[in-house]
Amino acid sequence: MKRLLYLVAALVVLGLLLAACGPTPTPQTVTKEVTKVVQKEVTKVVQEQVVVTATPVPGEKHNTLYGILGTEPPTLDPSLATDTTSVWVDEQLFLGLTAFDANGKVTPELAKSWDVSDDGTVYTFHMRDDAHWYHLNLATNEFEDVGPVTAFDVEYGVKRTINPKTASDYAYVLGIIKGANDFNGADPAADNFADMEAAVGVTAVDTYTVQFTLTHPAGYFPAIAGMWIARPLPKDTINEYGDRWTEPGLIVTNGAYGLKEWTHGAHLTMVKNPNWYGWANSKGNIEVIDMPIVQEASTTMSMYEAGEIDFLGDPGWGPPLPDMDRIKADATLSKELVIKPRLCTYYYGFINSKPPFDDPSVRKAFSLAIDRQSLIDNVLKGGQQPAHTFAPKGIFGNQVDNMDIAPDLLDYSKGLPEAQKLLADAGYPEGEGLDVVLMHNTSEGHAQIAQAIQDMWATAFPKANISIENQEWKVYLKTLLPDAPDSEKPNIYRLGWCADYPDENNWVNEVFNSKSDSNYAKYNNPEFDKIVEEAEKEQDPAKRSALYAQAEKLLVDTDAAIAPIYYYTRIQMTKPYLQRVTNPMGGDPVDQWVLDVAAQAAGRK
Amino acid sequence: MAAMERAAPAELPERKERSPWADATYQLMQNRLAVISIGFIIILVLLAVFADFVTPFDFAKNHLKDNYALPSATYWFGADNLGRDIFTRTIYGTRVSVSVAVIAATVSLGIGLIYGIVSGYLGGRVDELMMRFVDFLYGLPIIIVVILMQVFFKAMARSGNAVGIWGGLIALNKSLGGMLFIFIAIGALNWIGMARIARGQVLSYKEKEFIEAARSVGAGPTRIVFRHLLPNVIGPCIVQETLQIPGYILLEAFLSFIGLGVDAPTPSWGIMIQEGYQALRSYPHVLVAPAVALTLTVLAFNFLGDGLRDAFDPRLRGV
Numbered sequence: 001m002k003r004l005l006y007l008v009a010a011l012v013v014l015g016l017l018l019a020a021c022g023p024t025p026t027p028q029t030v031t032k033e034v035t036k037v038v039q040k041e042v043t044k045v046v047q048e049q050v051v052v053t054a055t056p057v058p059g060e061k062h063n064t065l066y067g068i069l070g071t072e073p074p075t076l077d078p079s080l081a082t083d084t085t086s087v088w089v090d091e092q093l094f095l096g097l098t099a100f101d102a103n104g105k106v107t108p109e110l111a112k113s114w115d116v117s118d119d120g121t122v123y124t125f126h127m128r129d130d131a132h133w134y135h136l137n138l139a140t141n142e143f144e145d146v147g148p149v150t151a152f153d154v155e156y157g158v159k160r161t162i163n164p165k166t167a168s169d170y171a172y173v174l175g176i177i178k179g180a181n182d183f184n185g186a187d188p189a190a191d192n193f194a195d196m197e198a199a200v201g202v203t204a205v206d207t208y209t210v211q212f213t214l215t216h217p218a219g220y221f222p223a224i225a226g227m228w229i230a231r232p233l234p235k236d237t238i239n240e241y242g243d244r245w246t247e248p249g250l251i252v253t254n255g256a257y258g259l260k261e262w263t264h265g266a267h268l269t270m271v272k273n274p275n276w277y278g279w280a281n282s283k284g285n286i287e288v289i290d291m292p293i294v295q296e297a298s299t300t301m302s303m304y305e306a307g308e309i310d311f312l313g314d315p316g317w318g319p320p321l322p323d324m325d326r327i328k329a330d331a332t333l334s335k336e337l338v339i340k341p342r343l344c345t346y347y348y349g350f351i352n353s354k355p356p357f358d359d360p361s362v363r364k365a366f367s368l369a370i371d372r373q374s375l376i377d378n379v380l381k382g383g384q385q386p387a388h389t390f391a392p393k394g395i396f397g398n399q400v401d402n403m404d405i406a407p408d409l410l411d412y413s414k415g416l417p418e419a420q421k422l423l424a425d426a427g428y429p430e431g432e433g434l435d436v437v438l439m440h441n442t443s444e445g446h447a448q449i450a451q452a453i454q455d456m457w458a459t460a461f462p463k464a465n466i467s468i469e470n471q472e473w474k475v476y477l478k479t480l481l482p483d484a485p486d487s488e489k490p491n492i493y494r495l496g497w498c499a500d501y502p503d504e505n506n507w508v509n510e511v512f513n514s515k516s517d518s519n520y521a522k523y524n525n526p527e528f529d530k531i532v533e534e535a536e537k538e539q540d541p542a543k544r545s546a547l548y549a550q551a552e553k554l555l556v557d558t559d560a561a562i563a564p565i566y567y568y569t570r571i572q573m574t575k576p577y578l579q580r581v582t583n584p585m586g587g588d589p590v591d592q593w594v595l596d597v598a599a600q601a602a603g604r605k
Numbered sequence: 606m607a608a609m610e611r612a613a614p615a616e617l618p619e620r621k622e623r624s625p626w627a628d629a630t631y632q633l634m635q636n637r638l639a640v641i642s643i644g645f646i647i648i649l650v651l652l653a654v655f656a657d658f659v660t661p662f663d664f665a666k667n668h669l670k671d672n673y674a675l676p677s678a679t680y681w682f683g684a685d686n687l688g689r690d691i692f693t694r695t696i697y698g699t700r701v702s703v704s705v706a707v708i709a710a711t712v713s714l715g716i717g718l719i720y721g722i723v724s725g726y727l728g729g730r731v732d733e734l735m736m737r738f739v740d741f742l743y744g745l746p747i748i749i750v751v752i753l754m755q756v757f758f759k760a761m762a763r764s765g766n767a768v769g770i771w772g773g774l775i776a777l778n779k780s781l782g783g784m785l786f787i788f789i790a791i792g793a794l795n796w797i798g799m800a801r802i803a804r805g806q807v808l809s810y811k812e813k814e815f816i817e818a819a820r821s822v823g824a825g826p827t828r829i830v831f832r833h834l835l836p837n838v839i840g841p842c843i844v845q846e847t848l849q850i851p852g853y854i855l856l857e858a859f860l861s862f863i864g865l866g867v868d869a870p871t872p873s874w875g876i877m878i879q880e881g882y883q884a885l886r887s888y889p890h891v892l893v894a895p896a897v898a899l900t901l902t903v904l905a906f907n908f909l910g911d912g913l914r915d916a917f918d919p920r921l922r923g924v
Contacts (some may be wrong), residue, residue, distance in 0.1 A: 259860045305886075320884075321686070322883055322884030322887050322888060323884075326672070326887040378669035378688070379672070447864075448686050448687065452667055452669060455666065
């Protein structure tokens with residue numbers, strides 16, 4: 001009897017091991033810890049007019065889109081969102097002044113049009129007057145009109161993100177607005193705090209016109225103006241509920257969908273807001289977006305194959321690495337697979353301040369000794385491109401085609417001997433005496449890449465001792481913070497960077513300027529700082545591009561502060577009954593998606 | 606059809622005088638499952654020790670072009686996600702599991718036995734204090750404590766500037782592929798059950814006549830403990846320890862599964878199961894070898910533990 005018990009126990013434990021939550025293969029965007037500051041001020045909600053319209057109820061017969069979220073959204077507050085999951089949900093709930101079309105081009109959204117002053121520093125957005133705020137009443141299941149979306153809401157939203165009390169990690173992106181950096185760095189207790197807020201260069205000229213004054217001309221500003229951190233926000237709701245304002249029943253939204261249900265860590269449901277002005281011009285027919293939170297790629301793949309969900313890849317996991325070959329070989333699955341470029345780069349950073357990686361030759365040697373093509377062909381299999389620069393194609397100023405910059409990163413047959421020579425010249429023949437720690441955030445995909453690269457290094461530098469460690473994402477980011485102690489850092493870390501807006505400034509300057517909070521590599525070269533700061537202000541596109549060529553050359557080649565590995569692709573799977581519209585920046589306008597409900601019902605059986 | 610005939614009552618075999626140990630050994634050898642298990646464990650230990658000679662592959666060497674290769678003449682059990690030979694990795698994984706079994710069991714047995722004997726023998730206030738401490742440790746959720754210890758060890762190992770004993774430990778851990786800290790983490794808390802058993806045994810023996818006799822002829826505490834108590838106490842403790850070994854092996858596999866075990870690319874069955882599990886839908890063969898190895902090993906230690914218990918304590922036989 002007891003033996004049987006042990007047998008059962010052993011099998012149960014084995015089963016538990018199998019079921020235990022495994023990490024996840026899709027690389028993540030750079031995000032940071034978020035500290036929230038609660039606004040305690042309470043103001044009365046002014047409900048100007050209440051129009052009542054029927055709203056779809058989940059569970060009833062409605063066109064329902066089934067997807068998954070790869071993780072609990074850390075926040076739905078647009079001012080605080082930094083990760084792809086939160087942003088994906090916010091895209092359905094909140095409108096921006098501008099949006100991206102399927103080609104990544106900036107298009108009007110809340111703004112009908114915009115003008116630029118002659119000197120390029122003042123942007124005036126003319127907003128449409130038919131967008132309204134709505135509160136989804138959970139008791140009656142109706143969207144109640146709370147009033148129009150105005151320029152004042154834009155001004156409030158932008159200033160809220162910049163306000164140091166909000167503690168937004170993405171406030172720096174708005175630093176291009178005049179006075180924004182001063183206000184963001186101000187002490188809330190200072191006497192002139194209110195003045196500094198007033199001095200921020202965003203003003204509602206009238207109800208439907210908002211004006212931005214910039215510190216210097218920036219052609220990419222309309223893209224920033226549409227980002228989630230610059231969205232109009234419902235001031236009264238936020239003042240009344242503080243940091244709870246994004247909960248269902250409290251939240252006030254202006255987008256195509258409203259938040260019906262959010263069971264933290266488990267499930268999120270959005271429903272169509274029939275009052276939204278855009279439905280008149282949209283073919284989209286999705287009424288309910290049903291999204292369980294599933295933290296594991298292999299589980300979502302099973303769900304997809306069982307027809308339980310209609311699509312894979314952003315906001316949830318793409319198909320897992322081990323399944324890529326099978327998907328490509330399968331007659332049905334291969335047709336449902338779409339690989340698109342994505343404006344992200346996967347890279348290994350070196351802690352530049354920590355020996356022995358304070359020596360550029362050592363860094364360069366480790367960067368050169370990675371066989372990027374083999375990694376892509378045999379491990380990743382997702383049509384990625386090997387990287388020899390930081391910013392990918394599609395970013396203004398990118399140097400992907402510039403073969404002056406570290407060409408041997410792409411040619412392993414030349415890179416390998418060069419790497420071995422560099423390391424020997426630096427005093428570590430065959431890697432002798434090197435004790436290197438490579439760290440990645442916990443994830444099966446990252447682990448696989450890390451082990452493949454570790455073996456490449458072990459082949460190139462047989463005497464080096466290279467160990468791999470991993471940490472959970474939040475702990476990982478704390479370990480890497482530029483002001484965290486170097487002694488607890490690894491020598492090499494992995495991260496990805498994705499475009500917030502398609503310009504090199506968002507890459508070389510906002511990540512690797514020695515003053516940047518995202519400069520985890522602690523790269524510090526005054527010459528580089530000077531170039532990227534000059535490029536930020538330069539107006540002539542040709543000159544800017546030339547400056548970025550210099551910056552990329554320094555970053556990746558001369559100083560080899562990082563080892564870019566590959567440019568991401570967006571690996572998606574979509575059931576044939578779903579027409580899915582996406583854009584390369586990662587936003588998905590679900591209001592334009594079309595679902596063949598009959599085929600979906602057939603596919604789920 | 607031959608008529609059924611009752612077997613004639615067998616003559617009682619002449620019983621030779623046997624020591625309790627010899628008797629236990631004899632009993633153990635009668636238990637077929639236990640004998641098979643012993644054979645299996647011996648093979649495991651041999652594989653773990655001579656892993657380098659069993660396989661031509663390096664467990665860490667990638668053959669990226671052969672990733673997920675099916676079992677073949679080259680790769681007996683197939684190849685994993687990086688084209689590493691699964692047979693080789695399973696064999697080397699044996700090393701981790703067997704080391705954990707042996708070392709964690711030794712540590713736990715050593716600490717537990719000493720603690721329990723001291724506590725039971727001294728008795729009174731000391732016993733009270735020592736046992737309340739054990740009760741306190743019992744209250745801690747062991748897995749969580751082990752996970753915390755592993756996180757702590759890994760963070761310390763990375764700080765790199767450690768010197769002295771600590772530095773030596775870190776270096777040793779590194780050369781063992783991260784195994785040392787697993788031994789410490791697992792051994793450090795699992796002795797408490799052992800301590801209770803040892804104490805209970807000591808309490809029951811120390812009032813027995815033969816201890817009285819020893820004391821009356823002038824034997825000191827050391828002699829009593831080592832010559833008279835230990836031999837009587839150790840049997841049940843070894844049995845208990847053997848029954849705990851599968852738990853250690855599973856705990857190590859679990860820690861490795863969640864990324865807190867040995868450092869990559871050192872193979873451990875837990876890590877291999879984790880990797881195989883990811884590929885389960887497309888390449889189920891990756892999971893088979895480590896899962897079978899883990900299951901068989903755990904079963905073998907269980908059968909052996911059962912056999913030992915039956916052999917040492919006939920009253921419990923068949924329970």
